[in-house]
Every structure is written in structure tokens, then in C-alpha cells.
Amino acid sequence: MWPEGIHKELSAAGVRVVGYVPDAGHKRLIELCQADKKMRAVVLTTEEEGIGLAAGAWLGGQKSVLLMQSSGVGNVINVLGMVRECRFPLVTLVTMRGEQGEFNPWQVPMGQATRTVLEAMGTVVQAPASAEDIVPTVNAALRLAYNSYASVAVLIPQRVIGIKSFQDQTSR
């Protein structure tokens, strides 16, 4: 499964700090990171905090990853300015909402604007087309970010996450 595959990639890349705002689509990956004694999973009150966390960790010599839902991308726009100006490496894994088959209309505006907003702030956006593409894309994102000092976001498609309703979401 792709959450296990992502965790393996994060581990192999030496990621030590995992900032997250929970999302149903990230549930399994968050659990894997919490259970990993080499990783520090940091629950955030808002996604914006994850940018400061990642930048501080890099100043201190550690790699990190940031997990959020597409709605959270709207919360990090201004602080991505620091990432760009300082060329902090950053890997953000975004589970998409407001895409195919969305059941909550309030998710659609930010979901549809996610790529545009990230690109406007200088983040490289990589969108795997299928479940099989996710892990290789995360591998490439980690290398791009940490070898080339780039901000990279991987958008995990809603189709792959496959949550169909509120009932479905809360029962997971």
C-alpha cells in the first residue's frame, strides 16, 4: 500500500521530523510515522506552523516532511515566501479534496486552486496519476528537495484516497 511505501521512502531519505495536520487520507502514514522511533511526529494547530518547523529543523541539520490536506495549502501561502527567499528544502505531501467525486462543496474552491497557489509561490508541484505512481513520485520529490534545495509538493489524488462521503470519512 502507498502509505507504507511513502514511510519507507521517508525513512530511507533520513527524514526525522514529520509535521502534520491530520487528514483521513494521511491516517495510515501518520500512524506509521508516530510508531517510528527515529521520527518525531509533530501535530500542528495549523499547516502554517509546519513551514516554520521544517525550516527550523533544516537550520539544525535535519530533514523533515509536512503532511496536510489541500485545504491546508491555503494556510501556508505567505510563509512559503520565506521558503523561497531562503531556499529551504521542503517536501509537502498533500492529500487532495475538492477533486473527483467530492461530496463537500466547501472543499472545492481550495482544492481546485491548490496547484495554482503552490506554483505561484515557487513550489514545484508533482501529481502522481495513479496509486502506483505515488511512491516513486515521493522518492523523486525528496531527492529534488534535498539535493536541489527546492520546495516540492506531491498532490495525492482524491480518486486514489477514495473517500466517498462524510459517513465513509468518519468510519475510517
Place this chain on the structure above:
Amino acid sequence: MKRRDAVRSLLKNRKQLLVVAGLGSTAWDITAAGDSPLSFPMWGAMGQAAMMGLGLALAQPKRRVLVITGDGEALMGMGALATIGVQQPANLTVVVIDNERYGETGMQRTHTASGVDLAGVAKSCGLKVVSFKGLQKAIHQQRGPHFAVVKVDAEKIPLVLPPREGTLLKARFRRALLGPKADAE
């Protein structure tokens, strides 16, 4: 108290202390006290100073980390206190230099001027609140996370500006902290 005196006193004998300063007056304050490669003055990302400190403290558990920021900056990122409270980094101290004003934008009153108690918030979040007198010991020796509010005069004083370029500030900090490893990664 005068803000520059307060910050100078916090940074005297700083030794290996890692320092993050929030936008904007506190960034000028730490520069007036003596610029250092192990200082990271923020020219933007308002609200993120305490979180930068947390990331640094988690990455460098054997070093002491001090965040010096203003009341306006701290108010913008108040959730960070909750996040720090959950993580309990023993090596982190956050000091708010509180003039009850937004100093860079015309000295408008902040929420603390109307009585909002940042130390009370920090305490509720699980940080150890210390007095100005107790800060030296808290910063360098005691088990944190610590938090202090230092009330200062609302004064307009000359700017003392650190380097502006973000990549320079990042690279000099990492080199000073990590040595040749900073460029190898």
C-alpha cells in the same frame, strides 16, 4: 525596561546559544546586541519564530535554543505555544519582548495592550513561565520549554539591520552550526 537593554542582557555570554528572532523589532534588537552567524533574524514569515525555534530545538537536542520575538509576532502564531506544549522540548526558551505595539507599522496597540496575557496562554499550553531575572538560568541550564514576557517601553529607536538575504542567513547559520557537513548534505 528598555528593549535593547533587555535583549543585550539575554544575549551576553551567549556562547553556543542558537537564536531565532521574529519580524521585526526583535530582529533589530538582536543585531544591536551583536550580529552572529548563530542568529537567524526573520524578515518575514510573521508568526513563525517560535515554530522555527521548535524545529531547531528538535533537530539539535544537545544545544540550547532561544527565540526572541515581539508581542505582535507571537500573537499571530499563538497556536505554536500549544504545539510546543505538546512536544515539550527541554532545550527551548521563547521570550516575548512586549511593547504592546505593532512597532513597524505605526505603533498601533496590540492585543496585549488590552490585557491579553501571553504568559497565561503559554502556561495553559504547558510551558514553564519564568521571570526576566530567571531567564539566564532557564535559557542555559534548566529543563524547558520556558516562556517569558518582558514588558518594555513603547519607544521608537534607530533600526540596526542584520543582513537581508535569506539564503545568506540560512547558509551562514548552518555552516556555523554544522561545519563542513552543512555543505555536504
